[in-house]
Amino acid sequence: MYHKVTLQGKLNLYDFYLATMQKSDNQGRSKPVYRYHKISRCVHQWRHLKIIKRGVALIRLIPFWQQRLVPSQSSVLPAPILGEISQTIGTVSVVLTIRWIYAQFIAVDANFKLKSKNRQIKDPELGSGWTYFVEDTAYTCHVADNPHQNNVTSCGTEFHAVNQANSRGGGDYIASGVVKAVCARHCFVLPNAVGDLQRGERYINTDYIIATYLERCQVHDIKISYDIACKWSINLHSRFATYHEDVDLSALSLTYLVPKFHLPAHGAKCQVQYSFNYTRGVGRTHGETVEQEWAYINLAALSTREMGPGARHAALDDSWGGWNWRKILGLGSLLEKNLLKATEMASKQRQAADDFTATFPRETVRVWRRMVKDWETDAAYPNPYLSNDRASKVSAARLRLTQEETEEAERGNEALHTVSASVFIRAGLELEDQQYALQVASAAKTSTDTQKATLFERRGSLLHQIKKWREVQAIYMPGVFNSCS
Numbered sequence: 001m002y003h004k005v006t007l008q009g010k011l012n013l014y015d016f017y018l019a020t021m022q023k024s025d026n027q028g029r030s031k032p033v034y035r036y037h038k039i040s041r042c043v044h045q046w047r048h049l050k051i052i053k054r055g056v057a058l059i060r061l062i063p064f065w066q067q068r069l070v071p072s073q074s075s076v077l078p079a080p081i082l083g084e085i086s087q088t089i090g091t092v093s094v095v096l097t098i099r100w101i102y103a104q105f106i107a108v109d110a111n112f113k114l115k116s117k118n119r120q121i122k123d124p125e126l127g128s129g130w131t132y133f134v135e136d137t138a139y140t141c142h143v144a145d146n147p148h149q150n151n152v153t154s155c156g157t158e159f160h161a162v163n164q165a166n167s168r169g170g171g172d173y174i175a176s177g178v179v180k181a182v183c184a185r186h187c188f189v190l191p192n193a194v195g196d197l198q199r200g201e202r203y204i205n206t207d208y209i210i211a212t213y214l215e216r217c218q219v220h221d222i223k224i225s226y227d228i229a230c231k232w233s234i235n236l237h238s239r240f241a242t243y244h245e246d247v248d249l250s251a252l253s254l255t256y257l258v259p260k261f262h263l264p265a266h267g268a269k270c271q272v273q274y275s276f277n278y279t280r281g282v283g284r285t286h287g288e289t290v291e292q293e294w295a296y297i298n299l300a301a302l303s304t305r306e307m308g309p310g311a312r313h314a315a316l317d318d319s320w321g322g323w324n325w326r327k328i329l330g331l332g333s334l335l336e337k338n339l340l341k342a343t344e345m346a347s348k349q350r351q352a353a354d355d356f357t358a359t360f361p362r363e364t365v366r367v368w369r370r371m372v373k374d375w376e377t378d379a380a381y382p383n384p385y386l387s388n389d390r391a392s393k394v395s396a397a398r399l400r401l402t403q404e405e406t407e408e409a410e411r412g413n414e415a416l417h418t419v420s421a422s423v424f425i426r427a428g429l430e431l432e433d434q435q436y437a438l439q440v441a442s443a444a445k446t447s448t449d450t451q452k453a454t455l456f457e458r459r460g461s462l463l464h465q466i467k468k469w470r471e472v473q474a475i476y477m478p479g480v481f482n483s484c485s
Helices: 002-009 013-024 036-061 071-075 078-089 096-102 136-145 203-214 236-243 268-273 289-304 309-357 362-377 394-410 421-442 449-476 478-484
Strands: 104-111 173-175 177-183 189-197 221-226 253-257
Touching: 002 013, 002 036, 002 309, 013 036, 036 309, 096 221, 104 203, 104 289, 136 203, 173 189, 177 203, 177 289, 189 203, 189 309, 203 221, 203 236, 289 309, 394 421, 421 449, 449 478
Parallel strands: 104 221, 221 253
Antiparallel strands: 104 177, 177 189
16 A cells, blocks of 8 residues: 555655554554564565566566566666667668657756755665666766766856756765656656766766666667757767767767757757757657656655665655556557647648748748758758847847946936936837737636736736836837827
8 A cells, every 4th residue: 555655645654654553543542563664674675576576577578589688677668668679670771761760769857856865874775776776886986986077067058957056965965866867758767777966967977877778778869858968968979988988879879959948048059959849850859758757756855865875766766667657557548649649730730831831932942951951961061940140138138238328327428317218128128018918818708807807907007007108208219209199
């Protein structure tokens, strides 16, 4: 019962134990025998036996020629396995036009909530490296032997988690979080693809879990989604040649991408070069599946951070095993739903693309398609999706205008109004946004009395703001003001 409850709701064992005691004696009149520590050891053993059971059952389902995989591969689940088995015919024989069918999509991310307190507990792990966490001894030694490897750097990204990653951790924790790789298509947690973070999100941790997984991966075409892929991918081949000689990246076809939600926070060049939307053979993959799994496992963070190292790994591995099992059960209906949706949308999108293409001259379309094909074949060609225009953000334009006004004030040229010209322009743009939002809200067919009252209040407030803005407009734009009057 506890195993099922904790997989679903992440209830810790102590609360479950107290609830069981209260069920038999809710008034607490008698003094029960305290067996919490015994039950804790039983749960630890049960989780380990379940891992072995799942591994043996899966090995029986895999053909004999695939059983050369190490024990940790017993955690691989059907969706990722399909690509590996299909690729055993040899990557050379796979036609380039259909190679995307056998591609492996990997989503990588770090989580700083899954910490582990340094409680000085000697808690050995049962079956280290058999499931999702990498083998602990080799991993710890590798990180300790290479402490000076460069940490992550941002490329103008606005995500504070990246900029502050190296400051996380300390003596109170033996692990500041975990870094993990999942299947970016079906969100299965990959085997030997989770590792503890000692201090922040460093390349050496991410490199190790990727190398450990790639050692056993039989797929040639691999798409790696990572929120800092733009920087992490630089010098990756040289780092692997130094620290992971067993993995030959030059023999693989690697594509580095940034998840769709994280991409807008990157620079303009990254938004084009690492976009899923501009990459052939990825479909509607968004790369954010790893965030979905974080929402599931984060519920266990408060309890696992108090555990010893071995018990923590066992609890997290067990939760990921339960997650993957539920994914298997729902995979059939999910693939059926996606197939029906893809079939319907393919014809619609094809028609929309043809209609849009027909609005341009044939020669122009031919040139554009040649540019795209050349760039997809060889990245050395100019990127056709990268605009030559230097687009400026609103915040950058605001800063530039404010600086100009400050310089004018220093020269003794005072503004015509207490509201400066830059503030006047920005207020006008904000009023336009409010007008559009109000039009969208007004278009709703059904609404309650409360919603209608709120709508009228917003309309009245907007009219008052426009009236005040018009007063300033008469000073900065007298011609427009007179024509509007």
